[in-house]
Amino acid sequence: MADRPLSPHLSIWKWGPHMLVSILHRVTGSGMATVGLAVLLWWLGSLAAGPEAYDSFAGVMGSPIGILVLIGLSWAFFNHMSSGLRHFVMDIGAGFEIERNKTSALAVTASGVILTVVFWAVVFLK
Amino acid sequence: MGKHTTLERYGSKTTAIGRVRGLGSAHGGAHHWLLQRLTAIGNLLLVTFLVVSMALLPAYDYAAMAGWVSQPLVATALALLVINVFWHARLGLQVVIEDYVHTSGNKFAALAALNIVAIGSGAFALASIARLAFAGAA
Ligand code: HEM
Numbered sequence: 243m244a245d246r247p248l249s250p251h252l253s254i255w256k257w258g259p260h261m262l263v264s265i266l267h268r269v270t271g272s273g274m275a276t277v278g279l280a281v282l283l284w285w286l287g288s289l290a291a292g293p294e295a296y297d298s299f300a301g302v303m304g305s306p307i308g309i310l311v312l313i314g315l316s317w318a319f320f321n322h323m324s325s326g327l328r329h330f331v332m333d334i335g336a337g338f339e340i341e342r343n344k345t346s347a348l349a350v351t352a353s354g355v356i357l358t359v360v361f362w363a364v365v366f367l368k
Numbered sequence: 369m370g371k372h373t374t375l376e377r378y379g380s381k382t383t384a385i386g387r388v389r390g391l392g393s394a395h396g397g398a399h400h401w402l403l404q405r406l407t408a409i410g411n412l413l414l415v416t417f418l419v420v421s422m423a424l425l426p427a428y429d430y431a432a433m434a435g436w437v438s439q440p441l442v443a444t445a446l447a448l449l450v451i452n453v454f455w456h457a458r459l460g461l462q463v464v465i466e467d468y469v470h471t472s473g474n475k476f477a478a479l480a481a482l483n484i485v486a487i488g489s490g491a492f493a494l495a496s497i498a499r500l501a502f503a504g505a506a
Pocket of ligand 1: 267268269270271272274275276278279319322323327329330404405408409411412413415453456460461463464
């Protein structure tokens with residue numbers, strides 16, 4: 243092992259909302275960076291290629307499975323954005339007290355879901 | 369504060385900076401960290417612009433979409449978005465790769481592939497936007 247100080251408590255921990263936020267930040271970032279950017283490329287590429295190519299893109303993304311992927315991506319964005327803003331707060335050294343940290347973790351997780359619902363409500367109801 | 373000498377403070381003859389030197393960031397860690405944050409701010413503006421626009425667009429057919437993307441201001445915002453988002457994603461996936469791929473040969477291959485894909489995809493996206501933006505102008 244590295245000859246630098248390591249925490250002696252690596253095996254002593256319990257689940258908390260902050261851990262969920264941390265893991266979801268990585269999962270949503272990686273998901274958007276792969277699936278999301280692929281959809282972005284297909285969208286722009288098919289638009290540039292012309293109406294026929296775009297229609298096959300829109301056919302797939304407008305199908306039930308396509309909509310499911312888009313819902314997942316929109317949630318990934320809103321969740322990652324919310325936890326990214328929490329990163330900024332913690333980057334300045336704030337919000338590390340256990341209770342505030344827990345509250346902000348729960349707030350961030352809820353905000354990701356709420357913004358996703360609002361987004362699709364606007365899309366379908368406008 | 370009675371401890372005035374280095375020996376009294378740290379229990380050794382080296383200074384604090386002397387003890388830390390050589391144990392910190394091996395490469396450009398702080399620069400990478402800062403760029404991840406700067407591109408995050410860019411994403412906050414540009415991706416939110418795209419997402420809100422998508423929610424508000426009146427229709428999603430070819431004419432509506434191509435017409436929207438080819439407006440000069442929209443095309444400019446999307447070009448900036450592409451540069452920023454591929455940069456942020458490249459920086460982010462680099463960290464993920466470094467966390468999970470430890471064999472140096474595999475790590476080098478994964479990071480090389482990441483660079484090729486990110487730069488190639490970004491260039492393709494920019495070319496697509498340019499084609500739409502300049503379509504009517506020629
Ligand atoms: C409002 C927009 C966004 C904000 C505020 C934001 C913020 C951040 C921050 C602060 C980090 C660094 C986390 C750390 O140091 O541990 C990060 C990581 C990352 N972001 Fe974003 N981001 C945004 C959008 C995006 C988008 C659109 C993508 C993908 C296309 C993305 C992909 C990633 C990836 C892959 C990571 C690395 C994850 C990790 O190391 O666990 N982000 N983001």
